[in-house]
Amino acid sequence: MVVRNSIQKYRLDQGLTQEELADRAGVTRQTIIALEKGNYTPSVALALKLAKIFKCSVEDLFAVS
Numbered sequence: 001m002v003v004r005n006s007i008q009k010y011r012l013d014q015g016l017t018q019e020e021l022a023d024r025a026g027v028t029r030q031t032i033i034a035l036e037k038g039n040y041t042p043s044v045a046l047a048l049k050l051a052k053i054f055k056c057s058v059e060d061l062f063a064v065s
Helices: 007-013 018-026 030-035 043-053
Strands: 002-006 062-064
Touching: 002 043, 007 018, 007 030, 018 030, 018 043
Parallel strands: none
Antiparallel strands: 002 062
Protein backbone atom coordinates (compact mmCIF):
# COMPACT_ATOMS: atom_id res chain seq x y z
CA MET A 1 0.00 0.00 0.00
CA VAL A 2 1.38 3.38 -1.05
CA VAL A 3 0.07 6.70 0.25
CA ARG A 4 0.39 9.51 -2.27
CA ASN A 5 -0.22 13.13 -1.44
CA SER A 6 -0.93 16.40 -3.20
CA ILE A 7 0.63 18.67 -0.60
CA GLN A 8 3.18 20.21 -2.96
CA LYS A 9 0.50 20.94 -5.56
CA TYR A 10 -1.76 22.63 -3.02
CA ARG A 11 1.18 24.54 -1.52
CA LEU A 12 2.32 25.86 -4.89
CA ASP A 13 -1.25 26.69 -5.94
CA GLN A 14 -1.53 28.90 -2.86
CA GLY A 15 1.90 30.46 -3.39
CA LEU A 16 3.32 29.20 -0.12
CA THR A 17 6.94 28.29 0.52
CA GLN A 18 7.75 25.14 2.46
CA GLU A 19 8.79 27.34 5.39
CA GLU A 20 5.48 29.27 5.34
CA LEU A 21 3.47 26.04 5.27
CA ALA A 22 5.58 24.60 8.08
CA ASP A 23 4.95 27.70 10.20
CA ARG A 24 1.19 27.54 9.60
CA ALA A 25 1.09 23.81 10.37
CA GLY A 26 3.34 24.05 13.43
CA VAL A 27 5.96 21.67 12.07
CA THR A 28 9.48 21.99 10.70
CA ARG A 29 10.36 22.64 7.08
CA GLN A 30 12.04 19.21 7.08
CA THR A 31 8.67 17.64 7.91
CA ILE A 32 7.07 19.38 4.91
CA ILE A 33 9.94 18.22 2.68
CA ALA A 34 9.51 14.63 3.90
CA LEU A 35 5.74 14.80 3.38
CA GLU A 36 6.08 16.11 -0.16
CA LYS A 37 8.61 13.41 -1.04
CA GLY A 38 6.32 10.73 0.42
CA ASN A 39 8.89 9.77 3.05
CA TYR A 40 6.64 10.60 6.00
CA THR A 41 3.05 9.73 6.80
CA PRO A 42 1.49 12.44 8.96
CA SER A 43 -0.53 11.92 12.08
CA VAL A 44 -4.29 12.32 11.78
CA ALA A 45 -3.99 15.66 13.60
CA LEU A 46 -1.42 16.97 11.10
CA ALA A 47 -3.42 15.69 8.12
CA LEU A 48 -6.51 17.50 9.43
CA LYS A 49 -4.49 20.67 10.05
CA LEU A 50 -3.11 20.62 6.49
CA ALA A 51 -6.59 20.07 5.07
CA LYS A 52 -7.83 23.06 7.05
CA ILE A 53 -4.93 25.23 5.81
CA PHE A 54 -5.68 24.27 2.21
CA LYS A 55 -9.49 24.39 2.69
CA CYS A 56 -9.93 20.89 1.30
CA SER A 57 -10.65 17.42 2.62
CA VAL A 58 -8.02 15.00 3.87
CA GLU A 59 -9.09 12.74 1.01
CA ASP A 60 -8.14 15.51 -1.45
CA LEU A 61 -4.62 15.59 0.03
CA PHE A 62 -3.95 11.89 0.48
CA ALA A 63 -4.77 8.87 -1.66
CA VAL A 64 -3.94 5.20 -1.08
CA SER A 65 -2.98 3.10 -4.06
